[in-house]
Amino acid sequence: MIQWLRSLAFIAQMYVAMLIFSILYFPWAVVSPAGAHAACHAYSRWVFWTLRWMTGLKTEVRGTPPTGEVMIAAKHQSFLDIMLIYNAVPRGKFIMKRELMFAPLLGQYALRIGSVPVNRGKRGAAIAKMLADVKSGKQEGGQLIIYPQGTRVAPGVSKPYKVGTAALYEQLGQPCVPVATNVGVFWPRHGILRKPGLAVVEFLPEIAPGLPRDDFMARLEAEVEGASDRLMAEAGFHAHR
Incomplete structure (x- = not known):
């Protein structure tokens, strides 16, 4: 209590x-x-x-956060991993649901940092505009953060990786930096309780551009899920897959 x-x-x-x-x-x-x-x-x-x-919940960032123009593909378990990843890079911005544009304060600041609001089924057009804006100087480059599973996923729950991440990887032509986490063990998707411990996000070695779509998706999922399982086990939670 x-x-x-x-x-x-x-x-x-x-x-x-x-x-x-x-x-x-x-x-x-x-x-x-x-x-x-x-x-x-x-x-x-x-x-x-x-x-x-x-x-009593401490936070830690492991690995080497990128500083150049890359795509970051991250495991998403709660609001905490959003802040940890964003704070670790100089110019982070997000692929976000268009509805979040209208959230008080949060939506307006997300737009000001360069986040890309997308309608379902129209992501390609939004990304094309962002790339054009960066090329023309209307928008700064940076680190584009996407969640391949599309939503928060509780520890131990399996959810497929969406192929839109591979399409973005191909369209950007940039390295992809996978990110693993265990934050959901301590800060859950829903509820009040925040448990003491060590919440970690870990930046993994980058995946070079140019891989075939299926190879990229298989490697991304294996690396993010494997590292996340390891971090969750370190926190005392063992996923059963």
Whole structure:
């Protein structure tokens, strides 16, 4: 019960802090994407700090986060892995559902950092526009983050990897950096409780561009799932596949 109450207090202040950071950085974010990135990085660091002393959940980033133009294909278990991955790279941006554009604060900041809203079935057109904008100088390059399973997946649950990730890999012509995580063991998809422990995201060796689609998808899934299972086992959770 004490841990649940500590978790509730953490969540409450997390959303209050989101509002405060959004307001404080708003003038800078309006005139420059750099301001939006600064706001999101500062807010992420605040969340990690308060998470540690309020709930006992520590965070760690392993591997080498990329700094150049790459696609990041990540395991997604909760909101925490979004912040950990984003905070580890200089200019992260996301493939996101178009509906999130209309989320208060979150949607507007996501657009300012260069995230790409997509309608179901129209991802190709959205990515083509993003590539054209980067080439013309209308938008900065950066690290494009995508979740191959398309949604948050609880530890131990199997969900297929969507072929859209391979299409994006081919269209971008950039290296792909797989990312594994165990954060869902401590910060679940739903509910209040945040468990003490060590939540990790791990950047794995990059996959060079140019692989055939089937080979790329097989390698991506094997590497992300294998590393995520290892990190979850380290946290005391053993997936049965």
